[in-house]
Amino acid sequence: xxxxxxxxxxxxxxxxxxxxxxxxxxxxxxxxxxxxxxxxxxxxxxxxxxxxxxxxxxxxxxxxxxxxxxxxxxxxxxxxxxxxxxxxxxxxxxxxxxxxxxxxxxxxxxxxxxxxxxxxxxxxxxxxxxxxxxxxxxxxxxxxxxxxxxxxxxxxxxxxxxxxxxxxxxxxxxxxxxxxxxxxxxxxxxxxxxxxxxxxxxxxxxxxxxxxxxxxxxxxxxxxxxxxxxxxxxxxxxxxxxxxxxxxxxxxxxxxxxxxxxxxxxxxxxxxxxxxxxxxxxxxxxxxxxxxxxxxxxxxxxxxxxxxxxxxxxxxxxxxxxxxxxxxxxxxxxxxxxxxxxxxxxxxxxxxxxxxxxxxxxxxxxxxxxxxxxxxxxxxxxxxxxxxxxxxxxxxxxxxxxxxxxxxxxxxxxxxxxxxxxxxxxxxxxxxxxxxxxxxxxxxxxxxxxxxxxxxxxxxxxxxxxxxxxxxxxxxxxx
Amino acid sequence: xxxxxxxxxxxxxxxxxxxxxxxxxxxxxxxxxxxxxxxxxxxxxxxxxxxxxxxxxxxxxxxxxxxxxxxxxxxxxxxxxxxxxxxxxxxxxxxxxxxxxxxxxxxxxxxxxxxxxxxxxxxxxxxxxxxxxxxxxxxxxxxxxxxxxxxxxxxxxxxxxxxxxxxxxxxxxxxxxxxxxxxxxxxxxxxxxxxxxxxxxxxxxxxxxxxxxxxxxxxxxxxxxxxxxxxxxxxxxxxxxxxxxxxxxxxxxxxxxxxxxxxxxxxxxxxxxxxxxxxxxxxxxxxxxxxxxxxxxxxxxxxxxxxxxxxxxxxxxxxxxxxxxxxxxxxxxxxxxxxxxxxxxxxxxxxxxxxxxxxxxxxxxxxxxxxxxxxxxxxxxxxxxxxxxxxxxxxxxxxxxxxxxxxxxxxxxxxxxxxxxxxxxxxxxxxxxxxxxxxxxxxxxxxxxxxxxxxxxxxxxxxxxxxxxxxxxxxxxxx
Numbered sequence: 001x002x003x004x005x006x007x008x009x010x011x012x013x014x015x016x017x018x019x020x021x022x023x024x025x026x027x028x029x030x031x032x033x034x035x036x037x038x039x040x041x042x043x044x045x046x047x048x049x050x051x052x053x054x055x056x057x058x059x060x061x062x063x064x065x066x067x068x069x070x071x072x073x074x075x076x077x078x079x080x081x082x083x084x085x086x087x088x089x090x091x092x093x094x095x096x097x098x099x100x101x102x103x104x105x106x107x108x109x110x111x112x113x114x115x116x117x118x119x120x121x122x123x124x125x126x127x128x129x130x131x132x133x134x135x136x137x138x139x140x141x142x143x144x145x146x147x148x149x150x151x152x153x154x155x156x157x158x159x160x161x162x163x164x165x166x167x168x169x170x171x172x173x174x175x176x177x178x179x180x181x182x183x184x185x186x187x188x189x190x191x192x193x194x195x196x197x198x199x200x201x202x203x204x205x206x207x208x209x210x211x212x213x214x215x216x217x218x219x220x221x222x223x224x225x226x227x228x229x230x231x232x233x234x235x236x237x238x239x240x241x242x243x244x245x246x247x248x249x250x251x252x253x254x255x256x257x258x259x260x261x262x263x264x265x266x267x268x269x270x271x272x273x274x275x276x277x278x279x280x281x282x283x284x285x286x287x288x289x290x291x292x293x294x295x296x297x298x299x300x301x302x303x304x305x306x307x308x309x310x311x312x313x314x315x316x317x318x319x320x321x322x323x324x325x326x327x328x329x330x331x332x333x334x335x336x337x338x339x340x341x342x343x344x345x346x347x348x349x350x351x352x353x354x355x356x357x358x359x360x361x362x363x364x365x366x367x368x369x370x371x372x373x374x375x376x377x378x379x380x381x382x383x384x385x386x387x388x389x390x391x392x393x394x395x396x397x398x399x400x401x402x403x404x405x406x407x408x409x410x411x412x413x414x415x416x417x418x419x420x421x422x423x424x425x426x427x428x429x430x431x432x433x434x435x436x437x438x439x440x441x442x443x444x445x446x447x448x449x450x451x452x453x454x455x456x457x458x459x460x461x462x463x464x465x466x467x468x469x470x471x472x473x474x475x476x477x478x479x
Numbered sequence: 480x481x482x483x484x485x486x487x488x489x490x491x492x493x494x495x496x497x498x499x500x501x502x503x504x505x506x507x508x509x510x511x512x513x514x515x516x517x518x519x520x521x522x523x524x525x526x527x528x529x530x531x532x533x534x535x536x537x538x539x540x541x542x543x544x545x546x547x548x549x550x551x552x553x554x555x556x557x558x559x560x561x562x563x564x565x566x567x568x569x570x571x572x573x574x575x576x577x578x579x580x581x582x583x584x585x586x587x588x589x590x591x592x593x594x595x596x597x598x599x600x601x602x603x604x605x606x607x608x609x610x611x612x613x614x615x616x617x618x619x620x621x622x623x624x625x626x627x628x629x630x631x632x633x634x635x636x637x638x639x640x641x642x643x644x645x646x647x648x649x650x651x652x653x654x655x656x657x658x659x660x661x662x663x664x665x666x667x668x669x670x671x672x673x674x675x676x677x678x679x680x681x682x683x684x685x686x687x688x689x690x691x692x693x694x695x696x697x698x699x700x701x702x703x704x705x706x707x708x709x710x711x712x713x714x715x716x717x718x719x720x721x722x723x724x725x726x727x728x729x730x731x732x733x734x735x736x737x738x739x740x741x742x743x744x745x746x747x748x749x750x751x752x753x754x755x756x757x758x759x760x761x762x763x764x765x766x767x768x769x770x771x772x773x774x775x776x777x778x779x780x781x782x783x784x785x786x787x788x789x790x791x792x793x794x795x796x797x798x799x800x801x802x803x804x805x806x807x808x809x810x811x812x813x814x815x816x817x818x819x820x821x822x823x824x825x826x827x828x829x830x831x832x833x834x835x836x837x838x839x840x841x842x843x844x845x846x847x848x849x850x851x852x853x854x855x856x857x858x859x860x861x862x863x864x865x866x867x868x869x870x871x872x873x874x875x876x877x878x879x880x881x882x883x884x885x886x887x888x889x890x891x892x893x894x895x896x897x898x899x900x901x902x903x904x905x906x907x908x909x910x911x912x913x914x915x916x917x918x919x920x921x922x923x924x925x926x927x928x929x930x931x932x933x934x935x936x937x938x939x940x941x942x943x944x945x946x947x948x949x950x951x952x953x954x955x956x957x958x
Contacts (some may be wrong), residue, residue, distance in 0.1 A: 103836060103838065104719065105715040105716075105718070105719060105836075105837050105838035106836040106837045106838055106869075107722075107837070108836070128723070147668055148668045148672075150665075150666050154665070154666070156727075158637075158641065159665075159666065161672075161675075162637065162641045177930060179930065179931070179934075180928075183836075183906055184836050185834050185835070185836060185869060185907070185908050185911075186629075186633070186834065186837075186868040186869050186870075187629050187633070187638065187834040187865075187868055187869060187870050187908060187911035187912055188834055188908035188910075188911065189626055189627045189679045189908075189910055189911065189912055189913070189914050189915075190908055190909060190910045190915060190922075190923060190926070190927065191680065191681075191915055191923055191927060191931075191935060191950070191952060192676065192679075192680045192684070192935050192938065192952065193627075193640075193675065193678070193679050193680070194931065194934070196640075196672065196675035196676070196678075197671065197675070197676070199672070199675075200668045200671075200672050201670065201671045201672070202670075205671070217722060217723050217726070236584040237584075239584070240583065240584060243586075243696060243771075244607070244696050244771060244772055245772045245775075246772070247696070247727070247728075247770050247771040247772060248635075248726070248727030248728070249726075249727070291726050292722075292723060292726040293723060293724045293725070293726060296724075296784075296787055296788075296791070297787070298779045298783055298784070298787050299779050299784065299787075300777045300778050300779055304777055305775075305777070305778065308775055308776070308777050308778075309775075312775070355664050355665065355666040355667055356664065357582060357584075357585040357587070357662075357663050357664065358584050358585045358586070358665075359582065359584035359585055386666075389665040389666055390585075390664060390665050390666060391665075391666050427662055428664065429664050429666060429667035429668075429669055430669060431667075431668055431669045432664075432666035432667065432668065433666055433668055434668065435668050436668075436669060436670055443669075444669060444670055447669070448669065448670060449659075451656060451658065452658070452670075452673065455658075455673070455942050456670060456671050458941040458942060459671065459938065459941055459942060461941070462937040462938055462940070462941035462942075463934050463937060463938060463941075471670070473670060473671065
C-alpha cells in the first residue's frame with residue numbers, strides 16, 4: 001500500500017467500521033476470480049448497508065479511487081476482480097445480507113445484493129417458492145443482476161431481467177446518489193423504467209445494493225428425458241414440437257454434445273452411462289417437464305404425458321427422433337451439471353458464451369466445427385447449452401501437451417475466428433449471459449457499433465460519471 | 480397554417496412524397512384521441528420507411544418543430560395527439576407496415592411499428608402463433624412498445640417489454656439517428672440493453688419504427704369460470720391457491736366489481752346474466768385456464784381439471800369461495816370485454832389505471848371506497864382489472880345530471896384524492912399500463928422523486944435532445 005492509500009484506508013475504516021474495511025493482509029480471495037483471473041486490490045470495502053455503500057462510493061469518487069464492485073465473484077469474464085495495478089479498490093457485497101422481506105401473496109422478496117442464490121432459495125423453501133434462475137455456479141444477487149444471468153430454466157422462467165421488479169442502486173458520483181427504483185409492482189409505466197439500465201450493464205452505471213425479485217412456486221412434479229435427434233436438422237423441429245405439445249410445462253430443453261458428455265463421464269466416473277452399450281451419441285437433448293402442483297387424482301402423471309408426447313412425435317412421420325431415454329431426473333441432471341467441470345478437465349479450455357436465434361444454433365455448430373477442423377485441427381469442440389433460448393456454451397479443448405499452447409497469440413487467434421463467425425456471420429451474441437469484463441472488453445469495442453458506444457459514453461457521463469467496475473463503456477479505448 | 484409552416488410542408492412533402500404528408504385539409508383523425516382528447520396539428524407526416532421517418536425527424540429537429548409520434552391513437556392519457564397550439568406536427572406510424580418477417584423456429588416476427596395488433600395476429604394465425612398481449616383496444620405496435628402495455632393475459636405472458644426482443648428507433652437529434660437494437664436474440668448481455676430505454680418511455684426518447692416480437696403458440700384448449708369469493712379478504716388467498724394448483728395453465732385472473740358488471744348488462748342487453756336469480760355479486764373473478772396443445776387422449780380435459788381444482792379449494796376448509804359458475808368462454812369473456820363500454824355509458828367517467836402489489840389491491844379498493852363515500856358520495860365505484868398482476872382500472876361514475884359536474888375543479892379534486900391514496904398510502908402506480916401523456920404529466924411531476932426527474936432530464940439531453948412526444952421528462956415544468 002502507498003502512503004496515500006493508508007490515509008484512504010483509515011478514512012474508509014472510519015466510515016465502514018472494522019469489519020467494513022480489509023487492507024494490508026492477504027486479499028487473494030478478493031483478487032482471484034472463478035477461472036483464470038488474478039489481479040491486485042488496493043484494499044477491500046465491505047459495507048453492510050446501502051447508506052454505508054453510498055458513503056464508500058462517494059469517498060472513492062471524490063478521491064479518484066477506481067472501484068470494482070464484487071458480488072459472488074463467480075463470473076467468467078474478469079468483471080468483478082481488480083486489474084494488476086494494485087490501484088483499484090474492491091467493493092465487496094458479501095455483507096449486504098441483512099435485508100430479507102418476503103411477500104408471499106405478491107410472490108416477491110426484497111433482499112440485499114449479497115445473498116447467495118442457494119441461501120436465498122433455502123430460505124424461500126419454507127414458503128414453497130424459489131427464485132427460478134438455475135445456474136451451475138452459486139452467485140450473489142448483485143452480480144446476477146449486473147450480468148442478467150439466464151441459466152437452464154430460461155425457457156420457462158426467463159432471465160433475471162424479467163424476474164426483477166425493483167432495485168436499489170448507488171451511482172458513481174461524488175454524492176454516492178442512492179436510487180430506489182421500484183418496489184415490487186408488476187405494472188408501473190410512469191416514465192423511464194430506470195431499473196432496466198442497471199440490469200445487465202455489469203456494474204458500470206451503479207452498484208446494486210438491494211432488489212425485489214419475482215418468485216415462482218417450487219416445482220412439485222417433474223419428468224426428464226434424454227432425446228437423441230435423428231440429425232442436427234431435426235433439432236429445431238423437435239424443439240417446436242415439444243413446445244407445442246407441452247406448453248409452459250416444458251421447463252428445460254438443453255443441448256449436450258457427445259464430446260462434452262464423454263468429458264463428463266471421464267471426469268466423474270460415478271456417473272451412470274445410460275446410452276445403449278455405452279455409446280454416446282453425437283448430440284443429445286435433455287428435456288424436462290415440471291408442474292408446480294402436487295399430483296391430483298384425475299391428472300395425467302408427467303411421465304405418462306412425456307411418453308404420450310414423444311410417441312406422438314415418433315409417429316408423426318417427420319423422423320425427428322432416433323432415440324429417447326427416460327430416467328431418474330437426478331441422474332440426468334447430474335450428467336448435465338457435470339459437463340462444465342468435465343470439459344474444464346479435458347484439456348486446456350477456451351470457452352465462449354454465445355447466443356443465436358434458435359434456428360441458427362445447429363447451423364452455427366455445424367459451420368464452426370467444419371471451419372475449426374481446418375484452421376485449428378487440434379481443438380476438440382465440447383459444446384453444450386440452452387437450445388430453448390439459443391444459448392451455446394461453446395467450449396474448445398486443446399490437449400494439454402499440444403505445442404500450439406506455447407505459441408503466442410494462439411488463444412487470441414481462436415477467439416477472433418469464433419467470435420467473428422458467431423457475431424458477423426450468424427448475427428449472434430458474443431456474451432449471452434456472462435456480461436462484459438476485462439476479458440471480453442476488446443469484443444465490446446470491436447463489435448458494438450460506433451453510434452452505440454458513443455451513446456453509452458454520453459449516458460454514463462450524464463448519470464453516473466466516475467469509473468466503476470471492470471467493464472468500460474466510456475468509448476475511449478483504442479481498438 | 481402559417482407561411483413558415485407552408486414552407487415546411489413543401490420541404491417535407493419532397494422528403495416523404497405525396498402520401499407522406501397531409502396538410503391543410505381535415506386533420507381531425509390525427510387530432511382526436513380515443514377518449515376526451517382534442518388538439519390541433521400543424522400538419523401530419525406519414526413516412527413509410529425508417530429512412531423516411533429519420534429524414535422527417537431530422538428536418539423537424541433542425542427547424543425547431545415539435546413532433547408528436549402517433550401510433551394507433553387508442554391511448555387514454557393524451558400521449559399521441561397534439562396540444563391546442565397548432566404548432567406541433569403529428570408523426571403518424573400508420574404507413575409503417577411494409578416490414579413483416581416471421582421466424583417460426585425462433586418464435587419471433589420482425590414487423591413495422593404501424594401494424595395493428597389485430598392485423599398482426601390475423602397474419603400470424605396461419606403459423607399457430609400470436610403476440611400474446613390481450614387488450615380491449617386495437618393499438619399499433621409502436622404505441623404498445625411506447626407504453627409497455629400489459630392486458631388481460633399478463634399473468635401468463637408478461638408485458639410488452641418481456642416480449643420484445645429487438646427494435647429500431649429514431650432519436651430526436653439533428654441527424655435523426657437510427658438505432659438498430661437487437662434482432663431477435665433471447666440472450667444478449669453485451670453492455671447496456673438500449674432497447675429497454677425506449678420501451679415504456681412514451682416516445683419521449685425515440686420513435687420506434689420496427690420491432691422484433693416474441694410469439695407464443697395459440698391456445699388450443701381453454702376453460703373459464705366466474706368465481707365469487709367469500710369475502711374481499713379471500714381474494715389474495717384464492718389467487719395464490721389457483722396459481723399453485725394450475726401453474727402456467729392459469730392465463731387470466733381478472734377482478735370485476737358488481738357495479739361494473741351491472742353497467743355492462745345495462746349497456747349490452749344481449750349479454751346473458753349467469754348469476755342466480757340475476758343477482759350480481761359485489762365482486763366476481765374471471766379465471767381462465769389454457770393450453771397450447773390440442774387435446775391428447777390421456778390428458779385430463781381442462782374443464783375437468785378446473786372442476787377438480789375448485790373442488791379442492793372448496794374442500795380445503797379455508798372458506799375462500801362462495802360460488803363458482805362454469806360457462807362458455809366466449810360468453811364469459813363477452814361480459815369481461817363489455818365492462819369498459821358499460822362503465823363509460825353509466826354516467827360521466829373519471830378513469831384511473833392503477834397498480835399495486837397483489838396483496839394490496841383489495842385493501843386499496845376497500846379503503847378508497849370508504850374514503851370516497853364520505854368525500855364524494857355522488858360517485859359510483861365501477862372497478863375492474865387484473866388481480867394476477869395487481870392492475871386496477873379504477874373507474875368512478877357520476878350521474879350525468881349531478882350538480883357536482885358543473886363545479887370547477889371537481890374532477891381534479893377527485894383525481895388528486897385517488898392518486899394520493901394510491902401512490903402515497905399504498906405505494907402504488909398512477910399509470911400501470913397507460914404511460915404518460917399531457918393528461919397525467921402533472922402526476923409524473925408530482926410523484927416522481929426530484930432525483931429521478933433530474934436524471935431523466937440529463938439522460939434525455941445526452942442521447943435524444945430535441946422535444947419529442949407529449950410526455951415531458953425535461954423537468955422544467957413547475958409543479
